[in-house]
Amino acid sequence: MTEPIRVLIVDDHAIVREGLSAVISNKPDLLLVGEAANGEQAVQQARLLKPDVILMDLQMPVMNGLDATKIIRREMPQSHILVLTSFSDDDQVIAAIQAGVMGYLLKESPSQELVAAIRAVHRGESPMHPAVARKLVIGFNKPSQPAQPPDNGLTDREVGVLKLLARGWSNQAIADELKVSPATVHYHTGNILSKLDVENRTQAVLYALRTKLASLDE
Numbered sequence: 001m002t003e004p005i006r007v008l009i010v011d012d013h014a015i016v017r018e019g020l021s022a023v024i025s026n027k028p029d030l031l032l033v034g035e036a037a038n039g040e041q042a043v044q045q046a047r048l049l050k051p052d053v054i055l056m057d058l059q060m061p062v063m064n065g066l067d068a069t070k071i072i073r074r075e076m077p078q079s080h081i082l083v084l085t086s087f088s089d090d091d092q093v094i095a096a097i098q099a100g101v102m103g104y105l106l107k108e109s110p111s112q113e114l115v116a117a118i119r120a121v122h123r124g125e126s127p128m129h130p131a132v133a134r135k136l137v138i139g140f141n142k143p144s145q146p147a148q149p150p151d152n153g154l155t156d157r158e159v160g161v162l163k164l165l166a167r168g169w170s171n172q173a174i175a176d177e178l179k180v181s182p183a184t185v186h187y188h189t190g191n192i193l194s195k196l197d198v199e200n201r202t203q204a205v206l207y208a209l210r211t212k213l214a215s216l217d218e
Contacts, residue, residue, distance in 0.1 A: 004031035005122045008051035010042040010068070011035075011084070012060040016107070020055060020084075023111045030118060039063030046072045051079050053118050056101070058085045058092060066092075066099055073100035073199070080121045084114070097206050100199050103127040124189075125170055126202040152213075153195045161188045162213065166205045 007030055009020050017035050024032045033049045036042040040063040046054060054072065058065035069081050082103045083096050093104060102121040105114060105128075117127035154162065157178075164174045171189070175182045189201065198204050207213070 002029070004029050005118060006031050006033045006049070006052045007118060008033055008042070008045055008049060008054045008079075009035045010037075010039070010045075010054060010060070010065065011057040012037050016057075020114075023114060024118075027115055030115070039065055039068030042068045043071050043075075046076055046079055050076065053121050054079055054081045055084045055118070056081050058083060058096065066095055069096065069099045069101055077199075080124075082117055082121045082127070084109075094206070097202050100203070102200055102202055104202075120170065123171070124201065126165070126168070126200065126205060128168060128202070154192065158188050158192050158195070159213065161185060162192055162204060162208050165189070165192075165201055166208050 007024050009017050009024075009032065011017050011020070014037075017037075021032055021035070024030045033051055034045045036045045038060045042054065042056065042065070043063070045051075056065045056069060065083065065085070069083075072079055072081065077100075080102045081100065082105065083101050084105050084107060085092075086107050096104060102124075103117050103126050105117055109117075113127075120127045160178065161174060164177065169177070171182045171185045174185045178185070189204075192204055193200065196204055196207050198207060
């Protein structure tokens with residue numbers, strides 16, 4: 001039997017934690033292992049509980065979610081972080097991605113989208129709210145950005161996979177589109193991360209958008 005996905009909730013509002021707890025507890029493949037009300041507690045709980053996925057708010061007292069993310073990613077890279085916040089400020093989005101978060105949702109997202117995102121992050125995928133993705137596209141389409149990507153050693157196939165990753169496609173969807181197996185997509189993704197020297201798919205997408213190697217509008 002497959003082990004449930006261990007989830008840690010981090011938010012400074014008790015009513016939000018209660019709502020998230022109710023959503024997670026209703027899914028047999030998800031297991032709520034703990035809660036934290038600020039970034040400092042999040043780090044402590046992550047060290048103790050070793051969660052698979054952490055739902056992380058960004059604006060919190062004592063220690064914010066961004067600083068907590070940096071510590072957790074450094075000490076516990078096996079714990080994947082999914083930002084769940086009320087804000088989609090451009091600088092905040094980019095800083096969170098650079099810190100190592102795997103996905104970025106807004107609290108307005110419906111519960112089924114949140115559950116799907118938790119599962120996707122656990123698989124190593126990078127769900128992102130459309131409003132957040134759009135901010136990245138707009139930000140990296142400014143005239144000051146380079147028109148051509150630098151030499152990165154990616155093959156044509158890897159570039160094709162990266163473009164689909166930038167559009168938020170899952171491994172299965174990419175496999176269906178390219179008529180290959182999901183394992184092949186996983187292999188190409190690993191090569192992409194290695195060649196770009198980034199930690200995860202979200203950072204690879206950030207690189208692709210910044211260098212104009214990919215666009216969500218393609």
